[in-house]
Amino acid sequence: MKKLSVPFFFYFLLFLGGLLGAQTVSTNSELNTAISNAVPGTTIILANGTWTDVQISIQKTGTMSNPITIQAQTPGSVFFEGKCYVKMGGAYIVFSGVVFQNPSNLSTGTPVIDFKASNDCNNCTVTNIKIDAYNGTAAQETSVYKWILLRGANNEVSYSSFIGKNGVGSIINDNRSSTIANYHKIHHNYFADRTPVGVVNDLNDQDAIRIGSSSTSLSDSFTEVYDNYFYNFVGEIEVISNKSGSNKYYNNTFEDYSGALTLRHGDNCEVYNNFFLANGQSFSGGIRMMGENHKVYNNYMEGTVAKYPNNSSTNGLAGINIHNGILNSPLSGYYQVKNATIVNNTFVNCDLGIRVGATFSSGTQNQPPQDVVIGNNIMYENTNKAIQVTTQLTGTSSKYENNIKQNGTFDSFGAVTATGNINVTSGLLATGTDFYRIVTGSAAIDYGVGSYSFLTEDIIGGTRPANFDAGAEEFNAGGTSRPYKQSDVGVTIGFGGSGTLSVGYNTKLGNNLRIYPVPVTGDFLNLALENLNLGQVQIIDMLGRTVINSTINAPKGQININSLTNGTYIVKVQGVSKMIVK
Numbered sequence: 001m002k003k004l005s006v007p008f009f010f011y012f013l014l015f016l017g018g019l020l021g022a023q024t025v026s027t028n029s030e031l032n033t034a035i036s037n038a039v040p041g042t043t044i045i046l047a048n049g050t051w052t053d054v055q056i057s058i059q060k061t062g063t064m065s066n067p068i069t070i071q072a073q074t075p076g077s078v079f080f081e082g083k084c085y086v087k088m089g090g091a092y093i094v095f096s097g098v099v100f101q102n103p104s105n106l107s108t109g110t111p112v113i114d115f116k117a118s119n120d121c122n123n124c125t126v127t128n129i130k131i132d133a134y135n136g137t138a139a140q141e142t143s144v145y146k147w148i149l150l151r152g153a154n155n156e157v158s159y160s161s162f163i164g165k166n167g168v169g170s171i172i173n174d175n176r177s178s179t180i181a182n183y184h185k186i187h188h189n190y191f192a193d194r195t196p197v198g199v200v201n202d203l204n205d206q207d208a209i210r211i212g213s214s215s216t217s218l219s220d221s222f223t224e225v226y227d228n229y230f231y232n233f234v235g236e237i238e239v240i241s242n243k244s245g246s247n248k249y250y251n252n253t254f255e256d257y258s259g260a261l262t263l264r265h266g267d268n269c270e271v272y273n274n275f276f277l278a279n280g281q282s283f284s285g286g287i288r289m290m291g292e293n294h295k296v297y298n299n300y301m302e303g304t305v306a307k308y309p310n311n312s313s314t315n316g317l318a319g320i321n322i323h324n325g326i327l328n329s330p331l332s333g334y335y336q337v338k339n340a341t342i343v344n345n346t347f348v349n350c351d352l353g354i355r356v357g358a359t360f361s362s363g364t365q366n367q368p369p370q371d372v373v374i375g376n377n378i379m380y381e382n383t384n385k386a387i388q389v390t391t392q393l394t395g396t397s398s399k400y401e402n403n404i405k406q407n408g409t410f411d412s413f414g415a416v417t418a419t420g421n422i423n424v425t426s427g428l429l430a431t432g433t434d435f436y437r438i439v440t441g442s443a444a445i446d447y448g449v450g451s452y453s454f455l456t457e458d459i460i461g462g463t464r465p466a467n468f469d470a471g472a473e474e475f476n477a478g479g480t481s482r483p484y485k486q487s488d489v490g491v492t493i494g495f496g497g498s499g500t501l502s503v504g505y506n507t508k509l510g511n512n513l514r515i516y517p518v519p520v521t522g523d524f525l526n527l528a529l530e531n532l533n534l535g536q537v538q539i540i541d542m543l544g545r546t547v548i549n550s551t552i553n554a555p556k557g558q559i560n561i562n563s564l565t566n567g568t569y570i571v572k573v574q575g576v577s578k579m580i581v582k
Helices: 006-020 028-037 507-512
Strands: 023-025 043-046 049-052 055-061 068-072 078-082 085-091 093-096 099-103 125-127 130-132 148-150 156-158 161-163 172-174 185-187 190-194 209-212 224-226 229-233 238-243 248-250 253-255 259-265 270-272 275-277 284-289 295-297 300-302 320-323 341-343 346-348 352-358 373-375 378-380 385-389 399-401 404-406 417-419 513-516 524-529 535-540 546-552 556-560 568-573 576-581
Touching: 023 028, 028 043, 028 055, 055 068, 085 093, 275 284, 513 576, 524 568, 535 556, 546 556
Parallel strands: 023 043, 043 068, 049 078, 055 085, 068 093, 078 099, 093 125, 099 130, 125 156, 130 161, 148 172, 156 185, 161 190, 172 209, 185 224, 190 229, 209 238, 224 248, 229 253, 238 259, 248 270, 253 275, 259 284, 270 295, 275 300, 284 320, 295 341, 300 346, 320 352, 341 373, 346 378, 352 385, 373 399, 378 404, 399 417
Antiparallel strands: 513 524, 524 556, 535 546, 535 568, 568 576
């Protein structure tokens, strides 16, 4: 499929914007006036070029069908430089397409983007932006400077690139000052080239994403963090810091990084289908666990190293590190791990696969993990230990079952129920294009046991049958997902990676596809395709949401679009996308 060039696409949008009442602004004064006059459905287009000291504060309320949008004329051609920030308050506001670079005179107490102006923002979206080394001075390194501060509820940060963060402060932080659920979505972002203050883990608060705070950690957030790519990321022990309940972390890739995805506070979280490709980077792990009722499954860890750059060991890291807790722990302490399920994960060439009962604090961190299931995991060629037991599991429900290792050692499981844990000398996994795979004849095939309602697919989207395999992957299950790579940046993830709104054009098919009338002035859209049934027809709004999904099993047909509000839409038919205006 050939795609129309980005400039053509957005100049076309600009033309359509004129038809629909969009306003192009080219100065800070014009921008502020346009914001002051904005109403639901307003689109403010930032003219291409370099903007200096842009300080946006918008407190407005759009609607789901008519959001208030501030967007670059051409994504990647609008640059915010100097002392810039964006504050959004109200509801249904969209900000997109801008590159933040070349900072000066920054006030580190003001985030680059804050989901609050006078009040919090709800149902707001930041998408397709780039923040590139937008840091304070060397003297400001230890001042907390956050790039994005999430507040409110039902907000989204997507398809953006966050590159070269330095100094203290999260890239994306939701402080959760209240116990109200958030339901945020953070997805398809690229986090790269973070450098620590001093050496890794010298200072706290150098993570990529933090959801919650100690004070509200026992309440639920219901935030989802998925399809993000973390590359060459070195800050502290927490790449992601979970400090709230009922969150999900899935389909993320971590490559050449230090730290771990850390369930620091909060309960009832799920971590699944993630790739941790440390490639021997020092001070690297997969998942750290504290709290209750977590599920960790279908994750792949390769080449993690639980040592500092000077080769000294740390108790904080492993492929999966299950920490001890503190009796009657304060909110800021270490809650005991209880009722955790850790199944069907794969560990390859890690110095430590699963570590049970680690301490990372004082001698008061002595409450062992309780009622923990560790089952169906694969440990392949771990250089130190496949399972290290520092403190024995407790509780009548705790068990180790059907874990398989090839080399490495299992520590004594003590009095805990342990069945089917075996060692093989060869044939467990074999190297693949992207990661180590189960091969024909592997002991992992059909070796899974237990009944887990959440275990319906494997790490790459293949279907798990009733008799399922051990490890993160199901042999020959047909999954097509893979870990993200550098070649995906700007294509499927990160700034420029959203394909939803791209206008694709297959020459032969596109020339034969007719959509009329243009613009659409009535309730019906007509479609015709020469000598071929139309098939599935999707109509997508400018936020990437499919608003109509229909099937026409004929070369000609009509779709009722009476339910659509006036605006710009994309029609997709058999891989061809064309734009319409109602």
